[in-house]
Structures are given as structure tokens and as C-alpha cells.
Amino acid sequence: MNDEFYNRGLEKARRKDYAGAIEEFNHALQLTPYFSEAYLQRGLAHYDSGAILKAVSDYTEVIKLNPESVEAYYCRGLARVALKNLSGALEDVERAIRLNLNYAAAYNLRGMVRRKQGYIQDAIANFKKAAQLYLEQQDKENCRLCLERIKQLQPPEKSPLQESHSTNAPILSTNDYFTQLLEKAEKGDTQEALADLNWVLKADPQDAQAYCCRGVVRCKMGDYREAIADFNQALQLNFQDAIVYRNRGKARSALGDHQGAIADFNQALQMQPQDPLVYIARGNTYRAMGNHLDAIQDYTQALQINPDDAQVYYNRGIAYTCIEEIQNAVENYQRAASIFCEQEDWGNYQQVLSSLEKIQKFSPESKKQKSHLLRQRILRMVGGYWEIAERLIQHKQDYHPGMSDEWYLQKVIDDLERDRGR
Known part of the structure; x- marks a missing residue:
């Protein structure tokens, strides 16, 4: 049946x-x-x-x-x-x-x-x-x-007389495909992304977007001269995009051509005036030039567009430190540390605390700020129950009398991390 x-x-x-x-x-x-x-x-x-x-x-x-x-x-x-x-x-x-x-x-x-x-x-x-x-x-x-x-x-066969300057519809040049390659490079697979882009350009040497993407990958690899050559080629093929100028500017800045980098960042901002990445990159270049006031202005502009970028607060704190505006530096470091703490990015969090320590001699308030950040971290580690945190701190004070407040806080953090197997 x-x-x-x-x-x-x-x-x-x-x-x-x-x-x-x-x-x-x-x-x-x-x-x-x-x-x-x-x-x-x-x-x-x-x-x-x-x-x-x-x-x-x-x-x-x-x-x-x-x-x-x-x-x-x-x-x-x-x-x-x-x-x-x-x-x-x-x-x-x-x-x-x-x-x-x-x-x-x-x-x-x-x-x-x-x-x-x-x-x-x-x-x-x-x-x-x-x-x-x-x-x-x-x-x-x-x-x-x-x-x-x-x-x-596969690319079509081209006759010697065929014009090849057009980039309206290059083989394989889809946004999704290049996005995948850039994501691959972002994850650390730069060699594989580079090999794919080399293949694309072998298939179609007039693919301007592929030159741009290869330039970005080469920047990530630290091959700045080769990256600049790719960005130049993309521009010659009329690929006018802010990403080309932004990344060529970063490459030029890395090679010490700060004025050329600033010119590229200015061009990128004409195309995309609300791109925080350009303001950050230009701010970093101004800071490398010793122009800390313009750097601060650019970091501030970037934070107006994206107010939750911890790294930018940290960079602005460095710039304030360089012009000896210590209180502003401390406030920026504190804000950066708070965001890194919320993101549980403990590597950068510790780096910010180290920067706070270095300027401690300039600001009596910085020690208090660091203590506040350490307390914040303990509070997160105990699920927000301050009574538990207080008992842990008191326990350390009973067994190790005479130490600084910061020492007790750090000791509690170390013990909690050890117990969690970190």
C-alpha cells in the first residue's frame, strides 16, 4: 500500500x-x-x-x-x-x-x-x-x-584595435565580489585576497575598481609604494572615488609625504564630507606633522559623526597631551577607557590606563580617574553588584594592610580573571 x-x-x-x-x-x-x-x-x-x-x-x-x-x-x-x-x-x-x-x-x-x-x-x-x-x-x-x-x-578576447579605456562594466567588477575580497583582507587573509585581485587584473587589466581594491590590500600589508601605484592607476582609469584618495593619503602619510597626504584627504572630503575615516586619517597625519591643534579639530569632527569611537578619543587625548592640556587629555583617555571597557577590549583598555599613568605627574586628578575606571571594571566583572565588589576589596584590605587603593582594585581584578581562567 x-x-x-x-x-x-x-x-x-x-x-x-x-x-x-x-x-x-x-x-x-x-x-x-x-x-x-x-x-x-x-x-x-x-x-x-x-x-x-x-x-x-x-x-x-x-x-x-x-x-x-x-x-x-x-x-x-x-x-x-x-x-x-x-x-x-x-x-x-x-x-x-x-x-x-x-x-x-x-x-x-x-x-x-x-x-x-x-x-x-x-x-x-x-x-x-x-x-x-x-x-x-x-x-x-x-x-x-x-x-x-x-x-x-572569463574575459572576452580583445582585438588589438579594440578600445580598452572603458570601465563601465569590467569583468568581475561587482561590488559584492570586491566587498568579499576586502573583508577577506580585513580578517588577515591578505595574501589570498591579493592573489584573487591579481587574477582579476590579469583577466581585465582595465578594471579600475580592482586596482583600487588591490591598493587597499597592499596598504594593509604595508606595501605603500605598490599601493600608491595601484591608486594612481585607478585614478588614470577614471575611478574617482573617495576611497582612492583616502587610502592613497594614508599610504603617502606612512611614507612621510604628509603634505601630499593632506591634499588627498582634502580631495576625499570634497567627495564625502561626512566620512569620519577621512577626518581620522587627516587628524593622524596632522599629529605626525606636529600640528596638534588641527589634529584635535579633525578628531572632534570625526566624533561628531561617530561619537562612540574609542580609538579617536584616545588619539585626541594624545594630541591634548602634546600641547599640555592635561585635563582635556585625561577626559579623553577616560572616555576611551570606558568604551573599551564596555566592549571588553582589555588590550586597548590597558593601553589607555598606561597613558593615564604617564601623565599622572601632571594631573592630581588622573589617579582618581584611574581608580574610577578600575572600579567600573570590577563592577562589570561582578555583574553590577557593588556590594560584592566592596566585600572583595575589603577582603584584600584586611589581608594586605597598608597598600594603595589602586593596588587593592587591581588585585581584585587579577584574582577574578584568574578564577575565570583568563
């Missing part, structure tokens, strides 16, 4: 009556709860009807019943792509390929996943493998589709 329900479900699915098919597969599974093919076909019906999560659930049931089901892994990978779970999709499709090295559809799907992840060369390699397998299987239509996908990712 369950075969009858199952076969009716297949027939209804062929007629695209997915609701009816699902109902038939439900009946089949009520009679035979371990009917893996019924789960698979119900998953396909759920997928075709748009119920992707239910499809994933059914495919997972198939895998539980039959861990060697190549089709279940492939189908779940396809569904996970629809859910934008690319890492999960990649894991499924790779399992399918390990189970069947000649599964053309799996290579095709892996190519699509890798393309979405920004790994263009890997995507092309997978589409080529899929096309080869489809051709061997005499599936000319799917082979043709794979070749079309490869063609879309």
Missing part, C-alpha cells in the same frame, strides 16, 4: 501538484516511517513548492537513514544555497563528490557555491569538470550551460 501512495506522489509531482504529492508521501511515510525514498521525494516536492526549510529537514532524514545517499547530500546542498548557507552547501556538495567522483551536477553546484563565495578560479575549475563529465555522459544541454558559466567568468 505504501508503494501505491509513493507512486501516486511521484505522478502528482510530475504534474507539479506539489501539495498533492506531499500528501501522498505523508501517507507512505505513515505506513513505512523508514522509507528513505519517500523522504527524498517529499523533500523535492517541498523544495519545488518553496518550502526550503522543510526540504532540508527531509533530506537530513534521508541522510540519517542512508549516510551514503549522494542525491540527498546534493539536494540538501542545493537547498542550502537557496537559504544562503554557503558553507553548509559546500560541505554537502563535497560529501556528494567524495561519494561519487563522476557526479557532474555536484561539480556544477560546487562551481556555483565557489562563485558566490568569490573564489572565481575555483568556480571555473568546477564548471570545467562538470562540463567534461556532462560531455562524457552525452548531456549536451548541461554541458553547454556549464560552458556558458565559464564564459561569463
Whole structure:
């Protein structure tokens, strides 16, 4: 009887009556709860009807019943792509390929996943493998589709007379793709991001946005001269964007060309007058030049746009210290420390406290400020219950009489961190 329900479900699915098919597969599974093919076909019906999560659930049931089901892994990978779970999709499709090295559809799907992840060369390699397998299987239509996908990712052949100065629609120059590469560099994968950008520029040497992105990556790597060359190339190709001037300014400043850097930052601000990153970068350059008043002005402007940037408060505190406005410096350090404390960024938090210690001799208030910050940190560590914090401090005072208030506070912090295994 369950075969009858199952076969009716297949027939209804062929007629695209997915609701009816699902109902038939439900009946089949009520009679035979371990009917893996019924789960698979119900998953396909759920997928075709748009119920992707239910499809994933059914495919997972198939895998539980039959861990060697190549089709279940492939189908779940396809569904996970629809859910934008690319890492999960990649894991499924790779399992399918390990189970069947000649599964053309799996290579095709892996190519699509890798393309979405920004790994263009890997995507092309997978589409080529899929096309080869489809051709061997005499599936000319799917082979043709794979070749079309490869063609879309590869640059067109250019004749010597063809004009190449246009940057309206460069190959691979999508904002999403370059954003992925910059995020990769931000996470520390600068070499991999650089390799991808080199490939893009080999494919299309006129891709101005790729030059800009490669310049940003090279800045992160400390290769400032090469970065400037890339930014110059982007500008020659008419990629007029504030990010080019901002990052070229940072590179020029790092090389000691402060005046050139200021000129670039000024140009960037003409394009994006509300970009706090430009004010910060220009402020840092002014500070490196010894122009602390203009640096303070730029940091203040940046904080008006983004009032929660702890690093800018810290930089402004340094600038105030340099012109011996100690109280303003202390206030900025305190604000920076408070934000770092809230963010639990203890490395920077400690750096700020060290700066407070260094200017302690100039301001009797700074010691009080540091004590206040230490108390704030203890309060956070005990969940906001000051009675607990007071008992801990009193305990240290009883066992170690005669020490400074700061010593007791730091001792409590050290003990709490040790107890938490930090």
C-alpha cells in the first residue's frame, strides 16, 4: 500500500501538484516511517513548492537513514544555497563528490557555491569538470550551460584595435565580489585576497575598481609604494572615488609625504564630507606633522559623526597631551577607557590606563580617574553588584594592610580573571 501512495506522489509531482504529492508521501511515510525514498521525494516536492526549510529537514532524514545517499547530500546542498548557507552547501556538495567522483551536477553546484563565495578560479575549475563529465555522459544541454558559466567568468578576447579605456562594466567588477575580497583582507587573509585581485587584473587589466581594491590590500600589508601605484592607476582609469584618495593619503602619510597626504584627504572630503575615516586619517597625519591643534579639530569632527569611537578619543587625548592640556587629555583617555571597557577590549583598555599613568605627574586628578575606571571594571566583572565588589576589596584590605587603593582594585581584578581562567 505504501508503494501505491509513493507512486501516486511521484505522478502528482510530475504534474507539479506539489501539495498533492506531499500528501501522498505523508501517507507512505505513515505506513513505512523508514522509507528513505519517500523522504527524498517529499523533500523535492517541498523544495519545488518553496518550502526550503522543510526540504532540508527531509533530506537530513534521508541522510540519517542512508549516510551514503549522494542525491540527498546534493539536494540538501542545493537547498542550502537557496537559504544562503554557503558553507553548509559546500560541505554537502563535497560529501556528494567524495561519494561519487563522476557526479557532474555536484561539480556544477560546487562551481556555483565557489562563485558566490568569490573564489572565481575555483568556480571555473568546477564548471570545467562538470562540463567534461556532462560531455562524457552525452548531456549536451548541461554541458553547454556549464560552458556558458565559464564564459561569463572569463574575459572576452580583445582585438588589438579594440578600445580598452572603458570601465563601465569590467569583468568581475561587482561590488559584492570586491566587498568579499576586502573583508577577506580585513580578517588577515591578505595574501589570498591579493592573489584573487591579481587574477582579476590579469583577466581585465582595465578594471579600475580592482586596482583600487588591490591598493587597499597592499596598504594593509604595508606595501605603500605598490599601493600608491595601484591608486594612481585607478585614478588614470577614471575611478574617482573617495576611497582612492583616502587610502592613497594614508599610504603617502606612512611614507612621510604628509603634505601630499593632506591634499588627498582634502580631495576625499570634497567627495564625502561626512566620512569620519577621512577626518581620522587627516587628524593622524596632522599629529605626525606636529600640528596638534588641527589634529584635535579633525578628531572632534570625526566624533561628531561617530561619537562612540574609542580609538579617536584616545588619539585626541594624545594630541591634548602634546600641547599640555592635561585635563582635556585625561577626559579623553577616560572616555576611551570606558568604551573599551564596555566592549571588553582589555588590550586597548590597558593601553589607555598606561597613558593615564604617564601623565599622572601632571594631573592630581588622573589617579582618581584611574581608580574610577578600575572600579567600573570590577563592577562589570561582578555583574553590577557593588556590594560584592566592596566585600572583595575589603577582603584584600584586611589581608594586605597598608597598600594603595589602586593596588587593592587591581588585585581584585587579577584574582577574578584568574578564577575565570583568563
